[in-house]
Amino acid sequence: MNLTFGPAPRHDTPGKNMKKFQTRSLVLVALGLAVVAATGVAQESADAVQNAGLARQNLRPYWHVFAAYSLVILLIGGWAVSIARRLKALEDRLLD
Numbered sequence: 001m002n003l004t005f006g007p008a009p010r011h012d013t014p015g016k017n018m019k020k021f022q023t024r025s026l027v028l029v030a031l032g033l034a035v036v037a038a039t040g041v042a043q044e045s046a047d048a049v050q051n052a053g054l055a056r057q058n059l060r061p062y063w064h065v066f067a068a069y070s071l072v073i074l075l076i077g078g079w080a081v082s083i084a085r086r087l088k089a090l091e092d093r094l095l096d
Contacts, residue, residue, distance in 0.1 A: 059066075
């Protein structure tokens with residue numbers, strides 16, 4: 001009498017499952033590359049139209065965005081160093 005719940009166990013061979021996984025992965029990679037290639041072609045045609053206007057622009061009005069991102073990156077880096085130090089101290093305490 002089988003009292004387990006859920007689907008019945010599958011009796012596929014490991015090689016067959018790996019082959020399916022490899023096939024699916026290959027198809028997904030091929031689709032991803034096709035999307036990237038199509039996007040690149042579309043960008044090239046749009047870039048030709050926009051290049052004239054982009055050459056006259058600069059990023060000086062956006063200095064505050066650069067400063068904000070720099071501050072956030074420094075804060076996250078400091079937080080990571082703090083966590084690493086605390087983990088090191090905990091490891092030292094556990095080893096003693």
